[in-house]
Amino acid sequence: xxxxxxxxxxxxxxxxxxxxxxxxxxxxxxxxxxxxxxxxxxxxxxxxxxxxxxxxxxxxxxxxxxxxxxxxxxxxxxxxxxxxxxxxxxxxxxxxxxxxxxxxxxxxxxxxxxxxxxxxxxxxxxxxxxxxxxxxxxxxxxxxxxxxxxxxxxxxxxxxxxxxxxxxxxxxxxxxxxxxxxxxxxxxxxxxxxxxxxxxxxxxxxxxxxxxxxxxxxxxxxxxxxxxxxxxxxxxxxxxxxxxxxxxxxxxxxx
Numbered sequence: 001x002x003x004x005x006x007x008x009x010x011x012x013x014x015x016x017x018x019x020x021x022x023x024x025x026x027x028x029x030x031x032x033x034x035x036x037x038x039x040x041x042x043x044x045x046x047x048x049x050x051x052x053x054x055x056x057x058x059x060x061x062x063x064x065x066x067x068x069x070x071x072x073x074x075x076x077x078x079x080x081x082x083x084x085x086x087x088x089x090x091x092x093x094x095x096x097x098x099x100x101x102x103x104x105x106x107x108x109x110x111x112x113x114x115x116x117x118x119x120x121x122x123x124x125x126x127x128x129x130x131x132x133x134x135x136x137x138x139x140x141x142x143x144x145x146x147x148x149x150x151x152x153x154x155x156x157x158x159x160x161x162x163x164x165x166x167x168x169x170x171x172x173x174x175x176x177x178x179x180x181x182x183x184x185x186x187x188x189x190x191x192x193x194x195x196x197x198x199x200x201x202x203x204x205x206x207x208x209x210x211x212x213x214x215x216x217x218x219x220x221x222x223x224x225x226x227x228x229x230x231x232x233x234x235x236x237x238x239x240x241x242x243x244x245x246x247x248x249x250x251x252x253x254x255x
Contacts, residue, residue, distance in 0.1 A: 001026050001184050002047065002153060007056035009042050016042040018208040020056070024186060026152075029179040031195035032188045034205040035238050040188045043205070047155050047186060048078040061152050074102070077146035081158035083138040087131035091122060091141050094130060095148065102149040109148075116144035119174060120167075135162035143171065147178075154178065156187045160194055172198050196230040206238050 002024040009017040017039040024030045034040050045051040046058050049065050049072070058065045063072035085094055095116065099109035117126055120140040130138065139162050146154065159175070160168050176198055179185055189195055195202055196216055204212040204219075212219055219233050220226045 001061060002030075002186055003057075003059040003062075004043075004047075005057045005059075007043075007046060007053045007058060009039075009046060009051060010054045016208055017046070017053075017205075020205075020208075020210055022203065022210065022213070024184055026184050027179055027182045028200045029175060029185045029198060030187065031199035031202045032186060032205065033190075033192070033195060033202055033234060038205045038238075039208040040205060041157070044078075044155060044157055044186075044188055048076065049073055074149075075152040077149070077151035077154050079142055079146050079154070079156045079159060081161055083135070083142040085130040085133070085138055085141065088129060090129055091126035091133070092117075094141065095126075095145055098145045099148050104149065112148045112150075116147055119147070120144045120170065136164055136167055139163055140167060140170075143174075151183065153184045153186070156185065158189055158191075159187060160189070160191055168194075192230045192234055202230075204234065204237055211237060 002022070004020050004022045007017060007020045008015065020039075020043065032040055032043065042051065046053050046065075047060075049069055052066055060072040061075045063075070065072045086097075089097065092113065095113045096109070099112060104112065117123055120143060122140060122144060125133065125137055126141075130141065133141070143159075154175075156175075159171055163171060172194065175185055175187070179200070187195070187199065199216075201213070201215055202219070203210055212222070214222075216230055216233070219230075219237070220228065223233055223236055225233060225236065
């Protein structure tokens, strides 16, 4: 699971994330939403160990990311919004490189590589150099590499960028399948219909502070806009068009 306890991150005099507390339990698919500059990227970088919080604690499966970094990161995978590969490796060689990093035994590693090649339909190009891949092909390969060691926590930034409709369907189905099997998924996205379709709960961050935490149904009730789209709910909350009572923080227990 993921736990953030009163997490703050400052850049000089600027506070990017301010007192963020959040618990995402095992098996939940959580969508993290917010306008540009709201603090989403900073939060993700703290979640995956690329930034240290200025204050507060980030835990992955009970391990402090600052003081127990190795233990936490062995249970974690991260899929960034821009896939970065080694151009002179084939897709298969890249997958082998990743399983070697995690120390998977050879027979298990080979089985996992075959599994993810099938999951993400990589067979047609997995033995080509990655420098020849389209953005969507790279994204599928990075997704495959993230699941090779069966992480307990998966952090994803804009998962559908560059994917065609078929690949999007594959990824959505896979994320729901992973969550049903107990993987905790933290997904940051601007694609609100994706969040509405597959997320168990959503969090909306504005100006570095969590403005809403709960289900879409709870957000509808809070804003008194039942039966509307998540897009309209999001714009109402983040554009300051809601009544003051609707702009207060809502927290709910996970389902």
